[in-house]
Structures are given as structure tokens and as C-alpha cells.
């Protein structure tokens with residue numbers, strides 16, 4: 001029997017999808033050994049209100065740390081807290097997310113515990129006493145099976161590779177105290193600039209519509225946004241050609257040097273499909289490509305390709321998606 | 329201002345990789361190597377700070393076999409002042425083991441800032457800089473796309489999913505560099521000549537215990553061959569049908 005730790009990420013007091021993914025992943029690991037899932041959430045006063053949600057995704061115990069110093073992402077204090085929890089709880093495995101926050105946090109915790117860390121994990125297994133994970137290397141052109149010898153074993157999962165699944169547990173909530181004074185961290189987030197409120201982002205959305213240079217101008221991204229809006233559960237992404245030209249912020253970039261996404265549906269619009277772009281999206285479940293060049297490499301990975309002009313196809317597709325959504 | 333930059337020698341990714349006989353490493357024959365892109369941006373950031381201050385030193389550090397000296401020379405040819413080669417038979421996959429050796433080198437070096445790349449594309453973990461910061465007790469800011477340093481303090485922008493964070497921090501600090509911070513300069517001919525004469529010290533790397541290792545490598549499953557379902561707007565109804573009945577994503 002082994003208990004599993006899951007870090008439950010939040011932003012602005014709201015649980016992120018990443019948290020449901022880590023809890024779901026931890027649940028499957030715990031079930032394979034008959035152990036419990038203990039999730040940790042931290043935030044300003046009231047954050048323990050999110051415990052019920054974590055419980056419904058399979059956390060047996062939710063440790064909640066409420067402190068004004070946790071209102072914004074507080075890397076140093078959170079890392080101290082995670083390390084202390086993991087030490088005390090004697091967990092066999094600790095699961096983080098490979099989100100912007102998880103990428104920052106997980107290696108800090110690993111260093112404090114003196115153990116190794118693997119990020120961007122796409123599969124994981126606890127078999128007897130062996131923890132092995134799959135981790136794409138060389139921009140996803142090769143897949144490594146990695147043995148994590150340390151105990152506890154720490155890893156961070158790629159967003160989208162685990163589908164959050166309800167698995168209700170009583171979800172006992174326990175308040176925990178920060179280690180030291182969270183307000184004394186040397187690194188302070190002074191401002192959080194959010195896209196549009198209520199909009200889904202690349203780590204949250206089950207559908208991603210990504211635009212490339214084929215859109216010609218920043219203004220034409222409106223077509224991509226309209227399609228995303230028609231879906232209602234879609235985020236907008238972009239290629240490096242687009243972020244380099246400043247049409248979209250760098251945080252929208254998908255690929256080798258940008259975000260790694262794995263949504264249920266990825267629609268590539270006016271994107272050639274360079275290897276560096278594929279590196280960030282080829283594990284998506286279903287890929288659709290719209291490109292006027294029938295020889296564009298994106299068609300090699302697209303489940304469904306339409307050869308055509310984005311300016312002609314997108315408005316019609318947006319209309320059709322709105323219709324399809326309405327009839328549901 | 330004393331600044332260190334850690335640079336990794338990585339293969340050009342724009343090729344088809346082959347798994348070596350041992351099954352746990354890649355065949356290096358025919359691969360081209362250069363400095364990791366993120367690390368070139370890190371060198372650029374360090375050089376810009378030194379130039380702005382009008383004084384200081386930029387030290388380039390790389391861990392690996394003798395061939396990583398080429399990577400250090402690249403940083404020197406861009407303008408770094410001297411190099412340190414931490415010698416190891418190979419570059420381990422375990423980033424924490426690498427971090428131990430780099431931390432041991434940096435610990436008493438009196439650096440105000442240490443720059444890393446956000447990620448190396450080969451091992452693809454993005455952990456070395458952060459682990460080093462913890463080991464040497466420096467403040468750490470990761471994935472920085474904008475940076476200002478003044479009066480012993482820093483202000484940085486970090487890119488999150490669908491949001492950005494503005495972060496303030498104290499020096500000394502470790503910074504890991506994201507794309508967008510700057511554009512790396514090309515070494516000038518003069519820079520390349522000068523680099524040959526710059527000091528480059530080589531010493532054994534004090535690697536940490538390896539706790540993460542590759543058990544096997546495989547090629548990713550091929551996606552089913554792509555399918556073009558039609559041309560132009562006329563193909564939209566068929567796409568909708570496939571998305572709802574076959575892919576079941578609508």
C-alpha cells in the first residue's frame with residue numbers, strides 16, 4: 001500500500017484543470033496499490049472551499065493551506081510547503097503538472113527533497129516498487145521510458161494526457177500551516193495579467209484552434225477567435241511565425257520552444273506543420289488541418305484535412321460548429 | 329556585476345534520430361551540434377547586462393565531454409570573458425545530477441546572476457537551473473521573457489498559459505530564459521578570433537547521484553496516415569460528420 005501526493009494547482013483562488021489531472025493521475029496510481037490520494041492546495045482564505053471538487057475527483061484527503069501570502073503564486077513558500085508535506089506524508093509518488101506553474105514548482109521541491117524529477121510525462125506506472133514513466137525527448141521524435149529510482153518519486157505530467165475523471169471520495173479536509181512566513185519570499189509576483197476573464201487557456205481547453213502565418217495579419221485572427229467562440233470550450237494557439245511577428249503573445253505559442261498541448265481536438269489553420277510546431281501538438285487526440293497547399297506537412301499528421309483557403313473555409317466552419325453546438 | 333551562463337551542447341533537432349545498439353542512447357553519428365537556442369539567448373542577456381553596466385564579467389560554463397568546449401567557445405565568441413568546462417564522460421540524462429556539479433562550481437563564486445536556458449530540447453526536462461538555484465540558495469525566476477536589473481533588484485515577466493506574471497526579486501538570483509527575451513547576436517569574425525585566446529579552464533565535474541535513468545528508447549507511435557477529406561468550404565459538412573460520429577469530439 002502506498003499513498004500518493006498530488007499538487008492541486010490554482011490561480012486566483014480557482015482550481016485549475018491541471019489539479020484535476022494530477023488528482024486523477026494520483027488516484028490511478030493509488031488504486032494500483034490500495035493506497036490513498038492526498039492533495040495539497042494553497043491559496044488565500046477560502047481556498048479550502050475547493051476541497052470538495054478535489055474530493056470528487058478522487059482525493060481521500062485534501063490538505064489546504066490558507067494564508068494571504070499564497071494569494072498569488074508564491075514559488076518559494078509553496079516549494080517549502082510541498083517538501084514538508086511530502087516528507088511528513090511518506091508518499092511513494094508525488095504528482096505535479098507540467099504547466100507554467102508546475103514547471104517552476106516541481107524542480108524546486110525535488111531539490112529540497114534531494115530527489116530526481118522528470119517533467120513532461122505522458123504515461124506513468126507504479127509496478128511493485130518500480131516507478132517508470134514515459135517522457136518524449138528530442139522534441140518528441142523519440143520516447144524515453146525513464147526509471148525513477150528515488151523514493152519518493154517525483155514527476156510532472158503533460159497537460160491533456162490524463163482525462164480528469166470523477167471518482168468521489170469523502171475528501172476529508174485538513175488545514176495545514178505554511179512553513180515559515182510566506183510573505184518573506186525573495187521572489188514576489190506583483191501582478192497577474194490575465195487574458196480575458198472567463199476565457200479558457202491552452203492548459204484548460206479540450207479544443208485548441210491554432211493559427212499560422214497563413215492568416216496573413218493579426219486582425220485575421222478574429223476568424224480563429226470566432227471559431228473558438230463557436231466551440232465554447234476552445235482556446236486559441238499560434239505558431240512561432242505568428243508570435244515572432246507579435247500577432248499573438250508568446251504565451252500562445254505551441255511547439256518545441258512554446259507550450260506542449262494534448263487536447264481532444266486540435267485545429268491547425270494556415271499552419272505548415274514544421275517539426276518544431278508538431279513537437280508541441282502531435283499527441284493531440286484528433287487533428288484537423290486547413291491549408292491551401294495540399295503538400296503541406298501538417299496533412300501528414302492530420303486525421304482530417306481540408307485543402308482550401310482559410311478565408312473561405314473558416315467562416316463556413318464557424319457557422320457549422322455553432323449549428324452543431326446548438327442542436328446538442 | 330559577475331554573471332555566469334550555463335550552456336549546453338545539443339544536437340540539431342531537424343533530423344531523424346536513430347536509437348543506438350545499447351537501446352538507451354541515440355546514435356550520434358552524423359548529428360550536428362551547437363549551443364542550445366535558449367542558452368544563446370541566456371548568453372545574450374548576460375552580455376547586455378554587462379554592457380549596460382559598463383563593467384563586470386561573464387563566465388560561460390558547460391558540463392560534458394571535451395567536445396562541449398566548442399559550445400563554450402561559441403559563448404566566448406559572442407563576448408563572454410572566460411569559460412569553465414566541467415568534464416564528464418557524457419552528459420547525464422538526470423538534470424539533478426548535472427545541477428549538483430554546476431552548483432558545486434558556482435557556490436562560492438560570488439556571482440550576482442546566473443543564467444540558464446528554460447529547457448534543453450534533447451532531455452526536455454527544464455529543471456537544471458531551478459535545481460541549481462535551490463542548491464546554492466539563490467532566488468530563482470524561471471521562463472523569463474522580459475528582464476530589468478537595477479540596484480541589486482530585478483523585475484521580470486513570465487509567460488503562463490493565457491496570462492503573464494510580473495515578478496520582483498532580489499539578487500543574487502538564477503534566471504532561466506524563455507524565447508522572446510532577446511535575439512542572440514551572431515559572433516563576429518573578430519569575436520571568433522578573440523575567443524581562441526580567452527581563458528578556458530577544464531576540471532572534473534562533481535556529478536550528483538543519478539536517480540533518473542533511461543531504461544529504454546522507442547520511436548513514437550506513428551499517427552494513422554493523414555487523410556484529406558475534401559477541398560474548400562464544400563468539405564465542411566463532411567468534417568462535421570466525421571468529428572461527431574467518428575472522432576466523437578462534438
Ligand SMILES: Cc1cc2nc3c(=O)[nH]c(=O)nc-3n(C[C@H](O)[C@H](O)[C@H](O)COP(=O)(O)OP(=O)(O)OC[C@H]3O[C@@H](n4cnc5c(N)ncnc54)[C@H](O)[C@@H]3O)c2cc1C
Pocket residue numbers: 211212213214215238239240241242253254255256257258259269270271272273274275276277280290291292293296308309310311365
Ligand atoms: C529552434 C527552433 C524552434 C522553433 N520552435 C517553434 C515552436 O515552438 N513553435 C512553432 O510553431 N514553430 C517553431 N519554430 C519555427 C518553425 O520552424 C516554423 O518556422 C513555424 O512553425 C512556421 O509557422 P507557420 O506554419 O505559421 O508558417 P509557414 O511555415 O509560413 O506556413 C504557413 C502556411 O499557411 C498556408 N497558407 C498560406 N495562405 C493560406 C490561406 N489563405 N489559406 C490556407 N492556408 C494558407 C501555407 O500553405 C503554409 O503552409 C522553431 C524553429 C526553430 C529553428
Ligand SMILES: Nc1ncnc2c1ncn2[C@@H]1O[C@H](COP(=O)(O)O)[C@@H](O)[C@H]1O
Pocket residue numbers: 334335336337364366367370389390391392419423426443444445446447448449451452453454455456457
Ligand atoms: N550539461 C550542461 N552544461 C551546462 N549547462 C547545462 C547542461 N545541461 C543543462 N544545462 C543548463 O540548464 C538549462 C536547462 O536544461 P534542462 O534542465 O536539461 O532542460 C539549459 O538550457 C542550460 O542552461
